[in-house]
Amino acid sequence: MATGRTHRPATRSRGIPEATVARLPLYLRALTALSERSVPTVSSEELAAAAGVNSAKLRKDFSYLGSYGTRGVGYDVEYLVYQISRELGLTQDWPVVIVGIGNLGAALANYGGFASRGFRVAALIDADPAMAGKPVAGIPVQHADELERIIQDNGVSIGVIATPAGAAQAVCDRLVGAGVTSILNFAPTVLTVPDGVDVRKVDLSIELQILAFHEQRKAGEEAHADGAGPAAARRTGTGSDASADQGPDGDVPAVMPA
Amino acid sequence: MATGRTHRPATRSRGIPEATVARLPLYLRALTALSERSVPTVSSEELAAAAGVNSAKLRKDFSYLGSYGTRGVGYDVEYLVYQISRELGLTQDWPVVIVGIGNLGAALANYGGFASRGFRVAALIDADPAMAGKPVAGIPVQHADELERIIQDNGVSIGVIATPAGAAQAVCDRLVGAGVTSILNFAPTVLTVPDGVDVRKVDLSIELQILAFHEQRKAGEEAHADGAGPAAARRTGTGSDASADQGPDGDVPAVMPA
């Protein structure tokens, strides 16, 4: 591997850690709230509290973006909103298709958070002919036969899969075949995609299972105070550091090393 | 200071790393599928492929649970299913309440993955009196006034919040006050909870924003010229970013919204 260099601090290095990227939307949301209240500047301490992280982490995160703060003062809210938006690519419009308009798909279509942040639901797609034409969230559902055409006509590069598990891989293949390169998967199944395609998954039952694990552990501790342990501290929260993800890492995208 | 959670390094004899816990449900799902096909044993290599991780990671994960495999052979599927279920606390029944029966809440109530894995929807709760009594997924919705009683009567310790962001913290406080110690939050807001309460969050727009970041990167090297034309699957084939030393990359910051 190419180690070495380090002789290039480059303030605007394009190497933003994945963990930092995952927190940027959190900061952005907190900043947007401040912006709406016309707060002009904010310190790392205040913003960190609003975003639910600690201030050292936040400052370190921001340091990867550049030096956007003012020592002794803090950060300019509007300016930071812009910088983070730009970094995340939200200054452009992302057309998105949602495939599988069941309960979940409909919930997603109605979810306000999309439109408000650079995303636009370009189409709703379902395999059930009975759904065709039916409006959901004001958008008529289109039949799956149209999938490729819709994606190409709208220049869609992000697809959301909200189908049953059994249909997910086939839908995924078609999306990728039509040019989609980023997929958000709600189906409880592992998707296989070619190199260059990102998959993120959201799995409700997995989240619950993780909670159950911790819950079980709490019950165990009160039943039997552990041996010579320092502090009778109870379990502590696991924070909500988006960690249990299937980010663009691990083995999920493709099976080839670069 | 908003969030009051400190992370204790769960380094107890029973100390399974958080990252491992997050993958156990994945293994469990893959194993369940094998079990249904009556596959008796599986190697780390095969199981890892089915779960979408690499085999070294899987073996390391399992080593935290104990030595459940047979060298030269692999793992006994049924046995592993049981061990992981037990470790996750799924051999017992977890009553769950879902608060906020909008599109998303209804989707969750209908989600089959819950019942199939030790979770039981004990009640659906909504603040809208018009919803009261209306059955969703075969369960009558109850009014929020009943929240405390429902939780206590059913011994609920896990709550799911699917309300609008504005109502989430208040609902959270009431859940915690009534005895809930684990919360799965779908509302796009940071929840503040007392020590000892776990919160996991699922945030649709954050996931999309992370995808947008990577998507933007892929399109990045494409000069500017923009185009706005139909995005005919453009990609740089960079695949895994690896440590690729970002090049100079034009894109001067400069611009400011003001």
Place this chain on the structure above:
DNA sequence: TCGTGTGAATGGATTCACAGCG
């Protein structure tokens, strides 16, 4: 003085590579 920005220290997770057992 105050709070940012950042090297350095720490800690956790992943990967490597091989010893050891069936």
Place this chain on the structure above:
DNA sequence: CGCTGTGAATCCATTCACACGA
């Protein structure tokens, strides 16, 4: 042999602590 189980090495993320600049 083949495949598990695991120390050791590596990589990544978080935290510390303080110099520096407004």
